[in-house]
Amino acid sequence: MVPASKPVARKPLASKVRVYKPNEIDLASISDRARIRLGRTPHEFQTRFFSNVMQGKDVILDVGTGSGKSLCFDLPVLMNKQDIVLVVSPLTALMLEQAAASPLESLAICQETMALEGREALYKRAAEGTAQRIFVSPEVAGSLEFSKKVLGRERFQEHLRLVVVDEAHCVSLWGGSFRSEYAELGSLRGRVPPTTVFAIASATLPTHVLDDVCAKLKIGKDAVTISMSNARPNIALSVRKIVHPDDTKADLRFLLPNGATTAAEVPITLAYFNQRIETEDACDRLQAWAANVGIEKTAIAFYHAKIGTARKRELEHLLKEGKVRILCCTDAVGMGCDMRNIQRVILWKLPPSFCALAQRSGRAVRDFEVLGEAILFVSAKVLKDGVAEEQARIAREEAADPQNQEGTVLVPELQEGLDIVAGQEVVVGEGGVRVEQNADPNEDDTEATAEAQAKKKKRKAARMSFADALEARFLSKFACTTACRRLVWDEYFDNGKKSELVFF
Numbered sequence: 001m002v003p004a005s006k007p008v009a010r011k012p013l014a015s016k017v018r019v020y021k022p023n024e025i026d027l028a029s030i031s032d033r034a035r036i037r038l039g040r041t042p043h044e045f046q047t048r049f050f051s052n053v054m055q056g057k058d059v060i061l062d063v064g065t066g067s068g069k070s071l072c073f074d075l076p077v078l079m080n081k082q083d084i085v086l087v088v089s090p091l092t093a094l095m096l097e098q099a100a101a102s103p104l105e106s107l108a109i110c111q112e113t114m115a116l117e118g119r120e121a122l123y124k125r126a127a128e129g130t131a132q133r134i135f136v137s138p139e140v141a142g143s144l145e146f147s148k149k150v151l152g153r154e155r156f157q158e159h160l161r162l163v164v165v166d167e168a169h170c171v172s173l174w175g176g177s178f179r180s181e182y183a184e185l186g187s188l189r190g191r192v193p194p195t196t197v198f199a200i201a202s203a204t205l206p207t208h209v210l211d212d213v214c215a216k217l218k219i220g221k222d223a224v225t226i227s228m229s230n231a232r233p234n235i236a237l238s239v240r241k242i243v244h245p246d247d248t249k250a251d252l253r254f255l256l257p258n259g260a261t262t263a264a265e266v267p268i269t270l271a272y273f274n275q276r277i278e279t280e281d282a283c284d285r286l287q288a289w290a291a292n293v294g295i296e297k298t299a300i301a302f303y304h305a306k307i308g309t310a311r312k313r314e315l316e317h318l319l320k321e322g323k324v325r326i327l328c329c330t331d332a333v334g335m336g337c338d339m340r341n342i343q344r345v346i347l348w349k350l351p352p353s354f355c356a357l358a359q360r361s362g363r364a365v366r367d368f369e370v371l372g373e374a375i376l377f378v379s380a381k382v383l384k385d386g387v388a389e390e391q392a393r394i395a396r397e398e399a400a401d402p403q404n405q406e407g408t409v410l411v412p413e414l415q416e417g418l419d420i421v422a423g424q425e426v427v428v429g430e431g432g433v434r435v436e437q438n439a440d441p442n443e444d445d446t447e448a449t450a451e452a453q454a455k456k457k458k459r460k461a462a463r464m465s466f467a468d469a470l471e472a473r474f475l476s477k478f479a480c481t482t483a484c485r486r487l488v489w490d491e492y493f494d495n496g497k498k499s500e501l502v503f504f
Helices: 027-038 044-054 069-077 092-101 111-117 119-128 144-151 154-159 185-191 207-217 250-255 276-292 309-321 354-361 380-385 389-400 450-480 485-493
Strands: 059-062 084-088 106-109 133-136 160-165 197-202 224-227 235-241 269-272 300-303 326-329 344-348 372-378 418-421 424-427
Touching: 027 044, 027 069, 044 059, 044 069, 044 197, 044 224, 059 207, 069 084, 069 133, 069 160, 069 197, 092 106, 092 111, 092 133, 092 309, 106 111, 106 119, 111 119, 111 309, 119 144, 119 154, 144 154, 144 185, 154 160, 185 207, 197 207, 207 450, 235 380, 235 450, 235 485, 250 269, 250 276, 250 344, 276 300, 276 326, 300 309, 344 354, 354 372, 354 450, 354 485, 372 450, 380 450, 389 450, 450 485
Parallel strands: 059 197, 059 224, 084 133, 084 160, 106 133, 160 197, 235 372, 269 326, 269 344, 300 326, 344 372
Antiparallel strands: 418 424
């Protein structure tokens, strides 16, 4: 028998991306380039992001919904047409929208584009550097095949300037709809040149979520933080008690205004539910009520991860055109997408976290000069007793359940037992842990002892308990307060210590 050949170690590829000194950065010049190539003039926080990235510094971009995070991702590649930014995004609709929104050559690698163009063709285009902006799902970004066919390629490694984890709150169990692949993105550090800059971006990064995200993504304490208030003064926040039996959804009858006989009279609404089945139940009830008053049933629809790609794109188009007036949905809709005609948002029952509450509410009226509303419906028990830590824990665990998460993209892997690290193949052990090839197999690994694992598990449980208690406290305050709910929002996100976003 011929013995299997061992992986041949290669010298890690060096980056050709230029790192600038502070005095070499011309912000006036980058603003001019943005106006000419992108048709937009960047704000101060956007040029500050650009400046730090060009100096080779990791950046935490904590900026509210609709404030212009996406432009930050474009600016660093304007200086050199060969530079590349890799953006990890949670939803296909968001990737496709962002890839189409910029004049820069962009490429979205997701299930839909793979079906149209083919996985190999997309990987080839990415590896050759023909696109400056590449958008991928967390499943693709963390796959060994992507590492081998894109990240490990010489042309790509030489010109990769920036890796962005967008909607980074998804990395944390407490940040909203959780996907396990997001939490594993820290492995990207070992698959790109060490000089590659990493940035995380989200509108909802309270301290405990940010700490969890930074730990998972290996973002160091020397990272530069750019924080802008995520307050939404143009959105009226209110809470209503669920009065009628849950299965009737009768509390949502008001979404069809009294006297309305045409779809155009119904305000464009996103109604968020925690479970897929609830989106369908609510849609059925609303369609029945609409039919009774002569409003076409097609003006009301449901949207979740299992409805199919073609139907998703159709609904997104109909919603933007105003032909769908009420969309009963899960978090599969809206995250990061530039939907500007949403007049109101409904949250049916408590979301899994305060971040999820803010994310959903923030999808109303992205134009800051337009007024809208977000209404949270809760049970009488919540209004009376508040939210217990146990309720917060259950909500978090339900959100983390794969049955309640949005769809994923599955990709084939490299040969079992191999990984790509900084351009070279290395052996990996069970569970994806890299194996030191010169290590003594008989040497004791103290970190793997039962005692060490028990301590680690105990620390994790303590952190979760703290976070669950925090989430319960703020969800209770928001639901039950008799004061302004904006104060609760601002306290949770520490907006008082952040800069105010000013548009000119």
